[in-house]
Amino acid sequence: MKKLRQYLEIFYLLSKYSFVTSTQSNVSFVLFFIAKMIRFAMFFFFIYYLVANTKTLSGYSVDQALIFFVTFNIIDSISQALFREVYRFRQMVVSGELNSVLVKPYPILLRVLIGGVDPMDLLISVCYIVLAGYMIHATGAVSVFSGFVYIGLILNSLVLATAFHIAVLGFAIITTDVDHSILIYRDLTSAGRFPLEIYREPLRSFLTFVVPVGIMMSYPSQALFGTLSLLQGSIGITISLVVICVSLYFWKYSLRKYQSWGG
Amino acid sequence: MALYLQILSVTLAEYFAYRLNFVLWRLRSFFSMVIRYYLWLAVYEKAGTLFGYTESQMLTYVLLSTIISGFVLSTRTPDIAGQILHGDVINFLLKPFSFFGYFMSRDFIDKLLNVAFSIIEVFILMALLKPQIYINTDPGAWLALGALTILGCIIAFNINLLISFIAFWSPEVWAPRFIFFILVLFFSGGFFPLDILPVKIYNLLLLTPFPYFYFIPTKIYLGYTGFELLGYGVATIFWTVITSYIVLFVWKKGLRGYSFYGR
Numbered sequence: 336m337k338k339l340r341q342y343l344e345i346f347y348l349l350s351k352y353s354f355v356t357s358t359q360s361n362v363s364f365v366l367f368f369i370a371k372m373i374r375f376a377m378f379f380f381f382i383y384y385l386v387a388n389t390k391t392l393s394g395y396s397v398d399q400a401l402i403f404f405v406t407f408n409i410i411d412s413i414s415q416a417l418f419r420e421v422y423r424f425r426q427m428v429v430s431g432e433l434n435s436v437l438v439k440p441y442p443i444l445l446r447v448l449i450g451g452v453d454p455m456d457l458l459i460s461v462c463y464i465v466l467a468g469y470m471i472h473a474t475g476a477v478s479v480f481s482g483f484v485y486i487g488l489i490l491n492s493l494v495l496a497t498a499f500h501i502a503v504l505g506f507a508i509i510t511t512d513v514d515h516s517i518l519i520y521r522d523l524t525s526a527g528r529f530p531l532e533i534y535r536e537p538l539r540s541f542l543t544f545v546v547p548v549g550i551m552m553s554y555p556s557q558a559l560f561g562t563l564s565l566l567q568g569s570i571g572i573t574i575s576l577v578v579i580c581v582s583l584y585f586w587k588y589s590l591r592k593y594q595s596w597g598g
Numbered sequence: 599m600a601l602y603l604q605i606l607s608v609t610l611a612e613y614f615a616y617r618l619n620f621v622l623w624r625l626r627s628f629f630s631m632v633i634r635y636y637l638w639l640a641v642y643e644k645a646g647t648l649f650g651y652t653e654s655q656m657l658t659y660v661l662l663s664t665i666i667s668g669f670v671l672s673t674r675t676p677d678i679a680g681q682i683l684h685g686d687v688i689n690f691l692l693k694p695f696s697f698f699g700y701f702m703s704r705d706f707i708d709k710l711l712n713v714a715f716s717i718i719e720v721f722i723l724m725a726l727l728k729p730q731i732y733i734n735t736d737p738g739a740w741l742a743l744g745a746l747t748i749l750g751c752i753i754a755f756n757i758n759l760l761i762s763f764i765a766f767w768s769p770e771v772w773a774p775r776f777i778f779f780i781l782v783l784f785f786s787g788g789f790f791p792l793d794i795l796p797v798k799i800y801n802l803l804l805l806t807p808f809p810y811f812y813f814i815p816t817k818i819y820l821g822y823t824g825f826e827l828l829g830y831g832v833a834t835i836f837w838t839v840i841t842s843y844i845v846l847f848v849w850k851k852g853l854r855g856y857s858f859y860g861r
Contacts, residue, residue, distance in 0.1 A: 366773030370780055377784045384795070385641060389648060393640050515622035522626045526633050533640035538632070 345441055346449065353419070353451030368455055375408060375463075378528065393532035395560070398474050400530065403556045405467045407527045410489060410552060412460040414496040420450030421500045421517060424507050433508075434595055444586070447504060448497075471559065481559050488555035488568065494575045495551045498582040505582070505589035527552020547574050601695050605703040609674075613711060620711070627712075628719045631664045634789060635723065649794035655820055658732040659791050661720045662819055666812040667788060668716035670750045674704040675758040676775060682765035685858030705755060734819050742827055746815040749834045753807050756841035759849075766852030787813030807837040 358364055382404050386397040395403070424447055427433045436446050471477050471485075503516045523546050526534065531553035534542060543549035550571040557563035613620055638660055642653040651659070678701065681687045690697050724731070734740070761778055765771050783789060785808035792813050793800050803809055814822075814830045822830065 360770060362768075363770050363773045366770070367776060370773065370777040373777070374780045374783075377780070381784070381789060385790070389641055389645060391644075393643070510618075515619060515626075519622060519626055519629075522629050525630075529633075529637055529640075534636045535639070538636065 342441060342445060345445060346451070349446070349449070349451035351451070354454045357454050364455060368459070371455075371459055378404060382529075393530055394562075395530050395532075398470065399556070399560055402467065402470055402474070402559065403530050403553065404528055405463055405470060406485075406489070406556045407524075407552045409460060409463045409467055410492045410496065410527075410555075411521075411524065412456050412463055413493060414500070416453045416456035416460055417449055417493075418496070418500040419453035419456065420447060421503055423450075424504055425511060425514065428507055428511055431595055433593070437593075443590075444501065444504075448500060477559055481561065484568070485555050485559040488558050488571065491572055491575050492551040492555060494579055495547055498575070498579040501579075501586050502582040505586045508589040508593050524548050524552060530556070544574070547571075547578065550574055602699055602703045605695075605700055606707050609704045609707040610711075613707070624712075624715045624719065627664070627668065627716070628722075631660070631719065631723065634660050634664075635727070635729075649791075651791065651794070654730040654732050656791075657729045659816055659820060661723070661729075661731065663787060663791075663812055663816045665713060665716045665720055666747055666750070666815055667786070669709050669713040669747060670754050670811050671782065672705070672708045672712035673755060673758050674708055675701055675755065675762055678759065678762035679765040679771040679775075682762070682852075682856070683769055683771070687856075688858060691853075701759075702755070705751075709751065732820065734821070739819055739821075742818045742831070743815050746810070746818060746831065746834050747812070749838045750811045750815055753834070753837050753841050754811050756838075756845045757807065759845050760841070763845075763848050763852050766848075766856055782808060782811065785809065786811040787816070791817070793817070804833070807841065810834045810837050 379401065382392075382400050383397060386392045386395075386400045392400045427436070427447065433447070436443055439446065471482070477485075499520050500517075503520060506516050523542075526542055527548050531539060531542060531549040539549070554563055554568065554571050558568060635657065638656050639653075641648065642656065646652065648656070678687070681690070687697075690700065693700075723729075757778070761775050762771065764774055785792070785803055785806060787809065792803055792809055795803070810830075810833065814834065818827060818830070
């Protein structure tokens, strides 16, 4: 318990530093915020316009397709808010700075995976959550139970996102490449902007079982609309647990291979 | 001329030195094309014609715009911002070749490789999924497609340069570039053909340089002829001339006030 409190204090401290760093340049902060909002608004408008004209997208109405999209954004932005440090990890490896982190008396992942919350993405996440709450409430056809399952599966998605980011860190130690692997992860997850049902086989199975983007981005909304079976949900949670265990194992393996590239 | 050929060969050698980077970049582009392809396939599931496009025309649009965008948007000009900020640009001014010629040569190789790989990827997709695509047999359309694509390249090159030239006055170069990426994604027709939008919005977009990057060339392949072709041709030439003039003006103005210690 005492250790947990200590870790939380470190997390708070790192988040405070992250906040100061991110807001050092107000212009950049505002411009990036505007850019992300423009991207969201454009996609939102596009999906609305497209599905409103076609009436349905793989059986989903306009409102439902938009909730899929907003849910994707919630998971994506929370992951970015929590794991922004992963994007800076390469520099830490090639400069040898990682050596000094390894000797610190706290879990290394606390520093290299989380390293403090990104304030901009946190702010954006709050906006998305409020919007999703409003939209789900406005549809009116969602039970309290499916609401709870929806939140539970979003948490499950964050477990998967954590696993992916840990795997990227492990990959970075072995190859010193972060930029492309994290961007490939982001490209793959971007398939979740739309309901998984739009993808035909074998891509759909690939996105569900090989790279579990479907479980991560589609399952919460599917549960909300009652198109996800209990079996599928259980498989989704099981896969997440397996994936996080495998990525932690891979992380430990990569640490054993670490040779202090630049130190 | 021999000097620029040498620059081409050095740039090519750089790409072969970082093969994995290039392969991973292409993998990302391929995946992004697959997502768009499946999205439109799902949209056309229960409709013959939508927004004035048949399924075959829309899939042709997705595939062809992928190839053209690979050619038009690939560029090495973002490096210039860093070179201005770190003072390296001064070295270029002392060398016996044109600064713009140097970056055009580098861009040429970048575009050549990207378009070659885009074509291979499109053929892989076509071999795997066998979509019905629209074949234009009019040599005039092919000629206009080629000419407008080259002009689109020049417009994109100029705007990319202008964004990098921000570094003459401010270190905040990434946020404007990020905004530019997002605007290009939507306003150049990367995700959907622009003429599916309401007419007023579409006409407004035609007043910006974005549609001339690759939307107009792709539409010419799909059947713009006569006065339409002439009108869009004139507009493309207008943007080419005006952006070239602005680039030279900003470059001269930026250099006049530029200084860097230690060089």
